[in-house]
Amino acid sequence: MGGSASLLPRDALGEYQELTFLSKQEILxxxxxxxxxxxxxxxxxxxxxxxxxxxxxxxxxxxxxxxxHRICHVFSTSETGDNSMSFEDFLDMxxxxxxxxxxxxxxxxxxxxxxxxxxxxxxxxxxxxxxNCLTGQGEExxxxxxxxxxxxxxxxxxxxxxxxxTINLSEFQHVVSRSPDFASSFKIVL
Numbered sequence: 001m002g003g004s005a006s007l008l009p010r011d012a013l014g015e016y017q018e019l020t021f022l023s024k025q026e027i028l029x030x031x032x033x034x035x036x037x038x039x040x041x042x043x044x045x046x047x048x049x050x051x052x053x054x055x056x057x058x059x060x061x062x063x064x065x066x067x068x069h070r071i072c073h074v075f076s077t078s079e080t081g082d083n084s085m086s087f088e089d090f091l092d093m094x095x096x097x098x099x100x101x102x103x104x105x106x107x108x109x110x111x112x113x114x115x116x117x118x119x120x121x122x123x124x125x126x127x128x129x130x131x132n133c134l135t136g137q138g139e140e141x142x143x144x145x146x147x148x149x150x151x152x153x154x155x156x157x158x159x160x161x162x163x164x165x166t167i168n169l170s171e172f173q174h175v176v177s178r179s180p181d182f183a184s185s186f187k188i189v190l
Contacts, residue, residue: 007035007044020095021105027091029190033059034090046087053083056090061188066133070113097188106186107173114172121166127152 008031016027035046037055053072062068072083075093085093095101096109114122116129128148135141143151159167159175167175176182 007031007046009047012047016091020091021098021100021102022091022095026094026098026190030091030094031087033190034087048086050078050084050086051090053085056085061190066136067113070116074109074112094188094190097186099184099187099189103177103183104173106183107176108169110176110182110186111169111172121168122172123166124152124156127155127167 008028013024013027016022017024020027022030031046034051035043037051037058038046038049042049053069053076056072057063057068062071065071069083071093072085075089075096076083076085077089078084096105111122112118114126114130116126117123122130131143131148131151135143156165156167159171161171161174162168
C-alpha cells in the first residue's frame with residue numbers, strides 16, 4: 001500500500017481526532033500535505049520532522065494570506081524562533097481554521113495573529129500593522145498618515161470599551177461577535 005495513512009499510527013490518528021476539530025479524513029489529508037512539504041528522505045518520519053516556514057508559505061492556502069507570517073509565528077512551537085512547524089503545529093493551525101472550530105477558539109487565535117508585538121493587547125502600532133497588511137504595502141494602496149490616524153481612532157472608539165487606548169481579547173471578541181461572516185471567513189480548507 002505505502003499510502004500516507006500507513007505512516008500515521010492508528011492510535012495517533014484517534015488522538016488527533018480527539019484533540020482537534022478535524023475529521024479522520026482531514027487529518028490524513030493534512031498528513032499527506034505536510035509530508036509533501038518535506039524532502040523525500042524525511043517523509044517517512046513526518047510525525048517527528050519540522051517543516052521550514054518558507055515551505056509552509058508555499059501552500060496555496062497561505063500564499064495569498066496577508067497574515068501568513070503571523071500565522072506561522074502563532075502556530076509554531078519552534079524553540080529556535082524560526083517559525084518552522086511540526087506536524088502537530090500544522091494540525092493545530094488547520095484545526096483552528098476549520099469550519100468546526102468554535103467562535104471562541106477562532107477569535108482567540110485571530111487576536112493572537114493581530115497582536116504583532118505579542119503583548120496581549122491590540123494597541124495603535126498593532127492596529128496600524130493590521131491595516132497595512134489588509135490594504136497592502138504598495139505606495140498606491142497605503143493610507144496617508146491622517147487617514148491611518150482617523151481609521152485607528154474609529155476602531156478604538158468602536159472597540160475599546162474600557163477606554164484604555166488598547167483592545168484586549170474580550171473587547172476584540174465582543175466586536176467580532178457582531179460580524180456575521182467572521183467565523184466563515186476565518187478558515188483554511190486543504
